[in-house]
Amino acid sequence: MAGFVVVMCGVSGKDARMVEIVVSRAPNLKYQYHLVQASNAMQCDIILVDAQAPTAMSELVLLRQRFGDVTSVFISDDGTHGDSSHRIARRSLLLHILRTLDSISASQMKGAVAANAPEIPRSAPANAVQESQAAPAGPAIAEPRKLEPLAALVVDDSLTVRTQLQGALDRIGVKGALAQDGETALEAIKLKRFDIIFLDVIMPGMDGYALCRQIKSAPATRATPVVMLTSRSSPFDRARGALAGCDTYLTKPIDLKSFYRAIDKVLLKTFKDNRALMTERGYKLLAF
Secondary structure, eight states, rough: OOOOEEEEEEHHHHHEEEHHHHHHOSSOOEEEEEEGGGGGGGGGGGEETTTTTHHHHHHHHHHHHHHHEEEEEEEEESOOOSSSSSSEEEEEHHHHHHHHHHHHHHHHHHHHHTTTTOOOTTTOHHHHHHHHTSSOOOOOOOOOOOOOEEEEEEEEOOOHHHHHHHHHHHTTTTTEEESHHHHHHHHHHHOOOOOOEEESSOSSOOHHHHHHHHHSSTTTTSSOEEEEEESSSOOOHHHHHHTOOOOOEEESOOOOHHHHHHHHHHHHHHHTTTHHHHTTOOOOOOOO
């Protein structure tokens, strides 16, 4: 198994432990990763940078001077910081770090193979020689980065409610995934990152409060906004939701104007009032 040294710049102890767990315990590992701090680096294949850590950028400059143009992966709260195409939001670190490292490692392996490939022999066919002598192509034009559309998970044991909310989400450019109970929802959350989650309070098996507590206690989903759906809106019910960690409440039957207002408010908070980025992700603001 090929091994790669990942040098960490400014990565907190918590995030470093999370990365170490993922790269050492994930099933079917393609590559072996050795994590080292910048101050101890004797070799460097990939740099993992916390773009918001105070000393990270100065450490990165020194590493690049020492090891050359090494591929960097940037971590930040919203996943938009850094001069590399490899950027990960902190809340998604658990889900995306191994995939990102594997992608970089695979590219480096291909590059090494290409660098060691033999030159075209003199007895090569004429057309091969002509191709090798062809004028170099002009500079490649980078394609614009295409962002994933906003995604929501609707968890409700009522097929009518699930279908209604999926249609309402589609109108504003949000892709809605559906789950009929807490167990199904947890499986969906393991496979995909959602920008907002809607939870029915009363469901068979795990209720909405218990599911919300699990979502808010997991590092990968802690920052994901949760909207509780309930037919009961007493102060006691709202207090239970607040203790579970939900971000807001919607009362059934769902009023679409209230539904859209709640989504707009929650997403604006998540995106730190960056409505342009929401629009890039496919969001359509409706007049309501």
